[in-house]
Amino acid sequence: MIRGGRFARTGLVLPILLIALNTVYLSAALNIESQFSSGAGIGPRTVPILVSLCMYVALVVVVYGELRDDSASEPRGAVIRPALVVLATAGYIFLFRPLGYWIDTALYVAVLFGVFQFEIRRPHFFAVYVILVAVAFYGLFAGVFGVRLPPLPGGLG
Numbered sequence: 001m002i003r004g005g006r007f008a009r010t011g012l013v014l015p016i017l018l019i020a021l022n023t024v025y026l027s028a029a030l031n032i033e034s035q036f037s038s039g040a041g042i043g044p045r046t047v048p049i050l051v052s053l054c055m056y057v058a059l060v061v062v063v064y065g066e067l068r069d070d071s072a073s074e075p076r077g078a079v080i081r082p083a084l085v086v087l088a089t090a091g092y093i094f095l096f097r098p099l100g101y102w103i104d105t106a107l108y109v110a111v112l113f114g115v116f117q118f119e120i121r122r123p124h125f126f127a128v129y130v131i132l133v134a135v136a137f138y139g140l141f142a143g144v145f146g147v148r149l150p151p152l153p154g155g156l157g
Contacts (some may be wrong), residue, residue, distance in 0.1 A: 012066045013060045026052040101149040105134045
């Protein structure tokens with residue numbers, strides 16, 4: 001354990017660092033300007049802002065859980081899962097346009113399910129859940145919010 005007691009554990013330091021980075025990301029997202037007027041308030045900064053707000057909620061839950069945890073020891077590799085989630089998210093953002101929504105989102109959801117070991121012992125359920133999540137988010141953003149997503153590799157289709 002890192003010296004400094006309860007507030008210096010890596011299980012708490014990493015989420016606080018990610019909150020700071022998320023604040024920078026949200027600040028940048030709030031400065032995104034649309035080239036076209038959107039009467040519904042949905043524009044190019046909607047998805048980044050929603051992602052940032054979801055990240056805040058998740059990180060607050062992690063911090064709260066760490067503060068409630070009275071155990072003095074940290075499990076080996078306590079930083080690995082959060083680091084994998086951050087790397088997967090960076091990869092998702094970087095590969096979104098080249099791979100298109102469907103491939104990139106399916107890979108991202110599959111990686112997250114793998115990191116958290118969700119249905120990895122039942123591959124047929126794993127695949128169904130990956131597809132359902134990708135379809136649900138496509139329906140939400142493309143159908144409800146009217147956001148154009150690049151469904152195929154290389155651009156908007």
